Amino acid sequence: MLTVLAYLVVGIFLVGFTHRIWLYASCPAPLKIPTTPAPVTTVGVVWRLFTEIAFFNSLFKGDKWAWVGSYAFHGALALVLVRHLRYFVDPLPGFFAHIQIAGIVAGLVMVGGLGLLLLRRLIIDRVRYISSPADYLWLMLLLGIGGSGLLMQFCVRPDIVHIKAAMMGMWSSTNVSLPTMMAGDFIFLAHLLMVAALVVLFPFSKLMHLGGIFFSPTRNQVDNPREVKHVNPWASN
Amino acid sequence: MADYSVPEIQEDIKTPALAVGTMAHLKPYPAIEKHMVPLAFPKQRVDNWQEKGIEKLGDMLKKYRSLQVYLDICVKCGACADKCHYYLGTGDANNMPVARAELMRSVYRRYFTPAGKLFPGVVRAVDFDEEALHKWMTYFHQCSQCRRCSVFCPYGIDTAEITMAAREIMDAIGVGHKYSTEIICKVHDMGNNLGIPKPALKGTLEFLEGDILENTGHEVRLPLDEEGAEVLLVAPSADFFSEPHIQSLMGYAKVFHQAGIRYTISSIAAEAANFGMFIGSFAQKQKIAKRIAEQARELKVKRIVVGECGHAWRVAYSFWNTLNGPFDFLDPRYPVPQHICEFTYDLLQRGALTMDKEANDEYVVTMHDSCNVARASRMGDKPGGQFEIPRALIRASCNQFVEMDPETTHEKTFCCGGGGGLLTDELMDLRIAGAMPRVTALKQVMKKDKVNFMALICAICKAQFSKVLPMYHIPMETVGGVHQLVSNAIQLGAKKGIV
Numbered sequence: 194m195l196t197v198l199a200y201l202v203v204g205i206f207l208v209g210f211t212h213r214i215w216l217y218a219s220c221p222a223p224l225k226i227p228t229t230p231a232p233v234t235t236v237g238v239v240w241r242l243f244t245e246i247a248f249f250n251s252l253f254k255g256d257k258w259a260w261v262g263s264y265a266f267h268g269a270l271a272l273v274l275v276r277h278l279r280y281f282v283d284p285l286p287g288f289f290a291h292i293q294i295a296g297i298v299a300g301l302v303m304v305g306g307l308g309l310l311l312l313r314r315l316i317i318d319r320v321r322y323i324s325s326p327a328d329y330l331w332l333m334l335l336l337g338i339g340g341s342g343l344l345m346q347f348c349v350r351p352d353i354v355h356i357k358a359a360m361m362g363m364w365s366s367t368n369v370s371l372p373t374m375m376a377g378d379f380i381f382l383a384h385l386l387m388v389a390a391l392v393v394l395f396p397f398s399k400l401m402h403l404g405g406i407f408f409s410p411t412r413n414q415v416d417n418p419r420e421v422k423h424v425n426p427w428a429s430n
Numbered sequence: 431m432a433d434y435s436v437p438e439i440q441e442d443i444k445t446p447a448l449a450v451g452t453m454a455h456l457k458p459y460p461a462i463e464k465h466m467v468p469l470a471f472p473k474q475r476v477d478n479w480q481e482k483g484i485e486k487l488g489d490m491l492k493k494y495r496s497l498q499v500y501l502d503i504c505v506k507c508g509a510c511a512d513k514c515h516y517y518l519g520t521g522d523a524n525n526m527p528v529a530r531a532e533l534m535r536s537v538y539r540r541y542f543t544p545a546g547k548l549f550p551g552v553v554r555a556v557d558f559d560e561e562a563l564h565k566w567m568t569y570f571h572q573c574s575q576c577r578r579c580s581v582f583c584p585y586g587i588d589t590a591e592i593t594m595a596a597r598e599i600m601d602a603i604g605v606g607h608k609y610s611t612e613i614i615c616k617v618h619d620m621g622n623n624l625g626i627p628k629p630a631l632k633g634t635l636e637f638l639e640g641d642i643l644e645n646t647g648h649e650v651r652l653p654l655d656e657e658g659a660e661v662l663l664v665a666p667s668a669d670f671f672s673e674p675h676i677q678s679l680m681g682y683a684k685v686f687h688q689a690g691i692r693y694t695i696s697s698i699a700a701e702a703a704n705f706g707m708f709i710g711s712f713a714q715k716q717k718i719a720k721r722i723a724e725q726a727r728e729l730k731v732k733r734i735v736v737g738e739c740g741h742a743w744r745v746a747y748s749f750w751n752t753l754n755g756p757f758d759f760l761d762p763r764y765p766v767p768q769h770i771c772e773f774t775y776d777l778l779q780r781g782a783l784t785m786d787k788e789a790n791d792e793y794v795v796t797m798h799d800s801c802n803v804a805r806a807s808r809m810g811d812k813p814g815g816q817f818e819i820p821r822a823l824i825r826a827s828c829n830q831f832v833e834m835d836p837e838t839t840h841e842k843t844f845c846c847g848g849g850g851g852l853l854t855d856e857l858m859d860l861r862i863a864g865a866m867p868r869v870t871a872l873k874q875v876m877k878k879d880k881v882n883f884m885a886l887i888c889a890i891c892k893a894q895f896s897k898v899l900p901m902y903h904i905p906m907e908t909v910g911g912v913h914q915l916v917s918n919a920i921q922l923g924a925k926k927g928i929v
Contacts, residue, residue, distance in 0.1 A: 213502070220495040223712060225748045226588065228580045228805055230813035230841060245584065255509035255582030263507065263584075313508070318448040320508035323528050325554035327545070328506055397544055402585055405503035410496050411577075411586035416808055418748045419765050422755045427493055428712060 209396025217408040223425040231416035265306030272299035341384040351377035446521035458571040461606030472604030479603040510579035519863030527579035574850035576801035594710030609854040622667035622701035661693035665737030666889035681913030702742035708851030732761040740800035740888030784924035790828035793883040799843035800888035827919035848894030
């Protein structure tokens with residue numbers, strides 16, 4: 194049951210995400226529209242995209258608090274995800290022992306960043322105006338995932354040995370069951386279900402900014418329209 | 431003159447408290463049959479406009495990657511919210527770039543996403559109904575397509591792309607804007623946006639030749655339709671008839687004269703502007719630009735130089751090659767097209783021009799970067815040349831030059847308030863309010879550095895500021911072209927020809 198659910202969730206995500214990316218990639222960009230000043234070489238464009246993704250360059254210029262909140266959240270999330278590999282890999286490489294602490298601190302930073310983003314949404318009149326219920330639900334879901342994770346880390350521990358065995362079982366598609374002995378086990382179940390919801394909804398939501406940014410013509414085009422003729426595939430000439 | 435409310439200028443640009451509907455009263459004049467039909471748009475709103483509009487949106491989602499991606503991936507972080515000059519000037523919630531784009535996104539979600547079909551209340555999806563269309567008409571004509579928001583967006587979402595798409599969808603269902611459609615009809619009929627017939631144009635150019643002769647003693651030519659000239663000069667038509675535009679036109683003429691380069695203006699292509707961009711129509715953009723390429727062939731010129739016009743330079747620089755290229759019949763040693771500032775700068779570098787800076791000693795000059803030049807084009811071969819080259823010309827022409835607040839120049843520059851097809855009287859309230867950020871920055875340097883001249887390179891900026899600055903108690907003569915300064919400083923007959 195659990196294994197089927199896991200495969201279904203991941204399947205929906207992969208199909209949905211790939212479809213979206215395929216949509217972006219196959220849609221033509223009829224004109225050159227980079228926001229200038231823009232790089233005049235492909236290498237320059239790669240660097241521009243790298244700085245956007247690694248440092249949130251434009252957001253830093255635009256809104257310092259949004260940058261702090263989102264950079265804390267995304268950076269910490271990356272570390273947390275790496276740390277979570279320990280539940281899916283056996284035997285565990287020594288590397289994981291070194292990042293264990295960093296991963297746990299990152300969990301706190303992640304929730305802090307999300308809290309800041311939620312506060313911004315509630316406090317700043319402009320951001321409150323543009324926020325839909327969905328925008329709050331996403332923050333709640335992520336806070337729920339992060340919060341339940343921290344709860345298991347610091348307060349109510351689940352039967353982690355059993356859980357890891359169950360996770361490892363999924364790789365081989367064997368029928369596995371989750372422990373339901375301790376209070377922590379139920380928190381884990383909630384944690385898992387929230388993650389599943391996030392993963393399933395991902396391709397149908399604004400979370401597609403993860404893939405979409407690579408296809409943003411104002412950021413990914415080389416500024417060379419005079420030197421190289423950019424062709425619009427759906428127009429004559 | 432009607433009674434307009436003019437914002438009070440503060441020490442600094444302040445973000446206003448959010449208000450709902452302060453600009454909802456503005457009504458862009460609807461396009462009329464006479465101007466819609468020649469552009470292949472329905473003569474009036476079609477009966478099944480909802481269905482047709484959604485169909486058009488679906489069609490455009492397959493043609494414009496920008497639209498598909500930008501409708502999908504906004505996370506509503508709000509970084510753009512306080513970056514728009516119209517929001518800063520009016521406080522109207524729908525003038526936040528994100529909220530403006532949401533007007534289309536909410537319709538997109540309703541018809542094109544599972545979430546919007548199943549849970550419209552949760553994701554805020556709305557039907558394309560009377561109310562939605564009314565908001566589109568109102569607020570997609572309160573965006574000047576200046577792209578300032580896209581500079582600060584973490585994903586580079588460009589509201590101009592969304593505004594253009596919205597206007598194209600509205601045109602497709604017969605709901606156009608009179609101002610732009612009327613002008614596009616004129617450019618097709620007469621070759622220029624002002625509808626100037628050839629004899630009038632010829633008369634003006636001859637008059638200006640006489641004027642320059644009288645003032646300088648030099649026979650500077652402003653030739654029309656001369657086959658075999660080296661350069662085709664394509665200037666915005668306002669340069670032929672409006673102040674202060676005409677001062678820059680005389681500046682270009684003097685540069686050509688002094689360089690000893692034969693050039694011509696074309697009566698059929700006596701217009702650099704291309705309002706096809708403002709209404710988002712690729713077909714119109716292409717058709718309007720085409721007559722320039724054809725004139726270049728017909729007049730057998732070797733180069734095309736574009737005058738001081740912001741959006742025209744965007745279309746020329748960024749789009750011409752796609753629309754009507756390649757321009758392989760022109761001299762490959764020069765970029766196609768070349769901006770008049772690049773042209774003059776090149777001559778200056780080669781020592782072909784002698785400048786007397788003292789001629790502009792009455793001025794303390796600052797520079798207003800025009801949005802389409804700053805954020806949608808380039809000059810020279812390095813990124814940022816669009817800022818450096820005009821400034822180099824200003825520095826070569828005058829002794830006193832200062833910058834405005836760097837948060838309001840270069841790629842962070844503020845729109846004049848009249849760009850993007852909004853330079854029309856019925857939107858005057860918006861134009862005045864939208865100029866507030868620029869006027870604030872200008873007043874700062876007027877106070878601190880005694881600035882009395884704001885140089886720029888855009889015909890729309892010139893027209894807008896000439897009209898709006900006086901409302902803020904700034905003399906209209908404060909605004910002028912970069913080539914107006916060049917015109918004052920250039921020494922005719924000093925040393926002629928290219929070295």
